[in-house]
Amino acid sequence: MERIIENIKKQFPLQDVNSDHGWFITCEKKDVISLLTHLKITGGFTHLILITAVDWIEEDRFQLTYLLNNPQLKIRLGLRTFIERSVWPDESEMQSAHHLWPAVKTYQRELHEMFGIDFPGSPEVNDPLILEYWDDIPPYRRDFDTKKYSEETYFPREGRGSNDPAEYMKSQLYPNEGGKSQDFPQEISKKSSGEKNA
């Protein structure tokens, strides 16, 4: 594996190589497609495992990860890149890799829908995959608040209490560790846990 990384380093400027928990290399946005093509065609990394994004909202950037597998040598390599994180309704942009693997277009469709990352030229990228008629912030971004959304969209059922799982478990399991057990009336929390089980 070290030899493969050395070979890549000779041809592409890598920003970071990390082998703590599996091999992950980081390169610049503009090198991603050529590096993917290089890995697929000459590196033997013919199997694409997944493409996903991580939202680093504090640093104003998205991390894109392409996980590849070499079936001959039975090794795995993660290729990471960072792209600018635009503020919704503007979309971030990344080059499309749909010409390399047919399955890529589905991943890119999902990323467009869930993170608001556009891949110009990718087939069907504007078609919704999972969400229909969604006009809010792309829901997998960190600034989308699931709790607020569900409170606005759905109505609460009568007689149901709600509680923060961490606080609730603290109060129930570790009362000596300073849990706030007085926050909810006891009977409501009992009732709600019973209902959830049913």
Add this chain to the structure above:
Amino acid sequence: MLDYGLKNRELFPETKSDGTVDIDLSSGKYTKVWQGPNHPGITGNMSLELTLLGDEVMESKTHVGYLHRGFEKLMERRRFINNFPLVCRICVPEPDFNEYCYAAALEELAGVEVPENALWIRTLILEMARLQSYLMWLSGQVGAFGFGIPSQWMLYCRDRVLDMFEELSGARIYHIYMLPGGVRDNLPKGFKAKMRETLNDIVPLLRDYERVVFNNAVFKKRAKGLGYINPDWIEEYGITGPNARGAGVPKDVRKDNPYLKYPELEFLPVTETDSDVYARAHLRWRDVMMSVDLIRQILERTPDEGAFKADLPSMLHWKIPAGETYVNAECTRGEYGYYIVTDGSGYPRRVNVRGPSYTHAVTLAEKMMVNCNIADVAATLVSLHTYPPEVER
């Protein structure tokens, strides 16, 4: 009336070099049919939008989203241990692979050493999960061809395995027997004898199933040559598991990236060469027999006593150092994996679930359905063994 059939091909639109066809819906030749989301031939809540000419499929589009619960997002807002009841619900028929991948990824990131006993018990649970999921599939595949009785036999066998899960963990479907650092307990007393008895009871039924189904003239006639997967597509489309092994490519994570105690067990990945529905069904039947053999080997070697869980700090205050990892396992449908990114806090930064159905149900199914007869769509889709919850997580 126009005769749409094999003889009259000039009525069909021409296929372009990239495999697509121009479909003019206003011409009145075509019919749009939605197969699903409520259809007995669809495995779960997804639907296929089929464009038909006569009874032949011209174009297929997979629609998912009927089951989206936003697991990956929900996990970011919960502590590591709070996520356990969530992960197993990502794939209902096979929760244990989710539990294993999630727990193993956290152990990898936190640097936790798992005791020997726990590794054996985890291997046992994963093999039992494989067995019960395959049994349900064997039932569903012949069900799609209209065989009622062998289908019921397999469900009976699956119920016997679920009984053993109940014996072990107290639950039939969502076991949550694995935890970060190990498992909940050693095997209960008498479990090994009961498990062996269960295996001895289901093997004769499996042999009957083989005689009844794989020698059946109707099944052979309909399944042979149907749903062909070209071996060249395997890498292109990211096909894994039985769908790849049915085409003669021995892809098996248990051999390729060995995990748990698989390197110490004796087995070889089962392969077939015909790559049609019949070959994949037979391959899965052989996989079941291999799974039975593996469980017998594991039972032989699992210790009865000893440490089963690593010492960990209180789960509520557990913080995992920043890092990222990918952990995978071979489930019944192929490679199952968890990509987890942590940022040093008590919550995961991002969890991405790689279900094998993601590529099988969308890109591959859309390609395979073209030129397929409408009556064979259900059988082909079942033969890919797809579960929609993995696609939409």
